Amino acid sequence: MSVDIRPADAAPGRPSRQALSALLYRRGRLRLAGLLTAPAAWLILVYIAALSALLITALWTVDTFTGKVSTTWTLDNLIQVTTDPVYQTIALRTLRIAVLVTVVDMVLALPIAFFIAKVASPRWRGVLVVAILMPLWASYLVKAYAWRNVLAEGGLLEWLGISSPGYSEAAVVIALSYIWLPYMILPIHAGFERVPDSLLEASSDLGAKPLATLRLVILPILVPSIIAGTIFTFALTLGDYITAQIVGGTTQMLGTVVYANVGAANNLPLASAVALIPIAVIMAYLLIVRRTGALNNL
Amino acid sequence: MTSAAMPQTSRRKTAPAGPAIRLVGLSKRFGETTAVDSVDLEIRSGEFFSMLGPSGSGKTTVLRLIAGFELPTAGVIELDGKDVSARAPFERDVNTVFQDYALFPHMSLIENVAYGLRVRGVAKAVRRQRAAEALEQVQLGSFLDRRPSQLSGGQRQRVALARALVVRPKVLLLDEPLGALDLKLRQQMQVELKELQQELGITFIFVTHDQEEALTMSDRIGVFNKGRIEQVGTPEEIYERPNGPFVANFVGTSNIFPGTLGRSLYGRDDRFSVRPERIQLRPLPPEGPGTGIALTVTALVYLGHATQVRGTLPDGTTAVALIPVTAGRGGEFAVGQPAVLSWNRQDVVWLPPAS
Structure with a gap:
């Protein structure tokens, strides 16, 4: 009964694989390259290439006879989008809806997230997080149509004896607030989880009433989480066109304009120019947020 | 120097008549578990009182009940003769030094220390002045604008102490504040805490599981076991005359000899202990x-x-x-x-x- 004991470096199996592992261990740059090549290529393709294409297309025109995009360079689309009162009105309305949705979601998400993270028992916490996520399992379209059934004339709201907003901007705000709410709750909930209970107790211990604790301790610590949430709700609302059509009726948003120009009007360059507006708005928002120093503590 | 020389007499003179804290039949249950089981305790004004016990013995829960972070299931908490059992923490004249220090991460040291004054509506210039003095007192006068994350454990602990003391509480509650420090620093802080307490004449209630810490620092010690107080007394009484096997074993090592040996040696059937x-x-x-x-x-x-x-x-x-x-x-x-x-x-x- 002899037992075969070999030294580890002569272990049976795949010496080539071991050599590769050893090589990667010694060469840090090679390891990094292997790790990042695929995702970096993907990012360049998606972000840089797609965005550049968008910007370039906005500088072209459509041949009115053939309906084909002609690669003649012009600033007409950008000028039209920024100066035409119709586009200005739509842009301002979209911005207003996005701000309202963000504010409504923030007001709703803060107490819900606080309850889940700090009040509910650990067993309930999991259940509630799943409950928050559950609407995301349902189709976006189904939820939008469900809200139409509630809000439209002759819908559930009127049946309950409450005056209905009908197909309107208000209906769009209500429906979008509902649809994007989880994207606001989740980052704020994560933020609350990171605030130790002892901080809230310390504040109270030092004489702060609950509102003072909220203002001086909770909100400042949660600012990065709240901003993360607002970026979601704000950006998602700026780009929406389906809910606007389903519950908004004739309420035009930037998304619906893009959609109409790509489809019915067959004017891809103008659609690109319109699509640049939300990008510019979001960039401006991020710059403002950065300037306030709110992201320094991320 | 004078305060350090005659701490006993100066404290007795300034101390009000009644106890600083009186607990009567205090109980706290979390669901099925009884964390604190009808505790009666009087803590004298101006004394350094330690609550000593193993983890899960209820000592921290008693501290949290006194601070108001938990509300009792039964019993009464009196602070300076007034029943505060149902009051919120911000209505109680006690302050806490937390085990994890609980410094506000988004505030500088001076803002942290000034917080209690700020929520009391003290003017900005005044509260900054007093906070700076308090930080000076704990030897952090040059770090006013640092963030808590830039400090070591021992420094954070001093900030937490300054923050709790700047609002001049009647009673200071300390929840194992030295637990996270290394041995040398812990011994140094034991001395400093004791000196500070004698200087200020404030009642300190100190929670610890370290019997040596309790023996060296306290005027009196309450030994906790399973939600009850086993014995209250001076360090000498607790160490020299433990009233039961739990105290004898928990405070220092003890030999516990059976009643049979007691009978054969001394003609008495009881168990006895010898250090x-x-x-x-x-x-x-x-x-x-x-x-x-x-x-x-x-x-x-x-x-x-x-x-x-x-x-x-x-x-x-x-x-x-x-x-x-x-x-x-x-x-x-x-x-x-x-x-x-x-x-x-x-x-x-x-x-x-x-x-």
Whole structure:
């Protein structure tokens, strides 16, 4: 009964694989390259290439006879989008809806997230997080149509004896607030989880009433989480066109304009120019947020 | 210097008549578990009181009940003679130094310390002045604009102390504040805390599981076990005259001898304890144990300042003796060899029968 004991470096199996592992261990740059090549290529393709294409297309025109995009360079689309009162009105309305949705979601998400993270028992916490996520399992379209059934004339709201907003901007705000709410709750909930209970107790211990604790301790610590949430709700609302059509009726948003120009009007360059507006708005928002120093503590 | 020289007298004079804190039949249950089981306790004004016990003994829960972070299931908490049992933490004139310090991460040190004054509506210039003084007092006067994350554990602990003291509470609650510090720093902070308490004359309630810490710092100690107080007394009383096997064992190491030995030696049926350092041990002479009790050595542990000798009596009871290094006798004993155990009659502490 002899037992075969070999030294580890002569272990049976795949010496080539071991050599590769050893090589990667010694060469840090090679390891990094292997790790990042695929995702970096993907990012360049998606972000840089797609965005550049968008910007370039906005500088072209459509041949009115053939309906084909002609690669003649012009600033007409950008000028039209920024100066035409119709586009200005739509842009301002979209911005207003996005701000309202963000504010409504923030007001709703803060107490819900606080309850889940700090009040509910650990067993309930999991259940509630799943409950928050559950609407995301349902189709976006189904939820939008469900809200139409509630809000439209002759819908559930009127049946309950409450005056209905009908197909309107208000209906769009209500429906979008509902649809994007989880994207606001989740980052704020994560933020609350990171605030130790002892901080809230310390504040109270030092004489702060609950509102003072909220203002001086909770909100400042949660600012990065709240901003993360607002970026979601704000950006998602700026780009929406389906809910606007389903519950908004004739309420035009930037998304619906893009959609109409790509489809019915067959004017891809103008659609690109319109699509640049939300990008510019979001960039401006991020710059403002950065300037306030709110992201320094991320 | 004067305050350090005569802390006792100066404190007694300024102290109001009644106890700072009185707990009457205080109980706290979390679902099925009883964390605190009808505790009665009076903590005198201006004293350094330690609540000592193993983890889960209810000492921290009692502290949280006094602070108001938990509301009692039953019983009364009196602060300066006033019932505060149902009051919120911000309505109680007590402040807490938390185990994790609980400094606000988004505020500088001076903002942290000024927080209690800020929520009381003290003007900005005044509160900054007082916060700076408080930080000066804990030797952090040059770090006013740093963030808590830039400090070491010991420094954070000082900030937490300054933050709690700047609002001049009647009682300061300390929840194992030295637990996260290394040994040297902990010993230094023990001295500083004690001096600070004597200087300020504020009642300190100090929660710890470290019996040495409790013995060195406290005026009085309450020993907690399973949600109840086993014994309240001065460090000397707790150490020299434990009232039961739990206190005898938890505070220092103790030898607990059975009632049968009590009967054969002293004609008394009760269990008794003798501290290891009060036991004399000598090698077994050839003529027999004489006045002592024979024991077999089972282990020798070198402690630096002494050698701990563990052994077993003929009836199976284990015994521990501490042989000082100065006696130079550690070498006389070897594992498996017999030895003779003896002690003076006055070092015997009788334990009440276990209930």
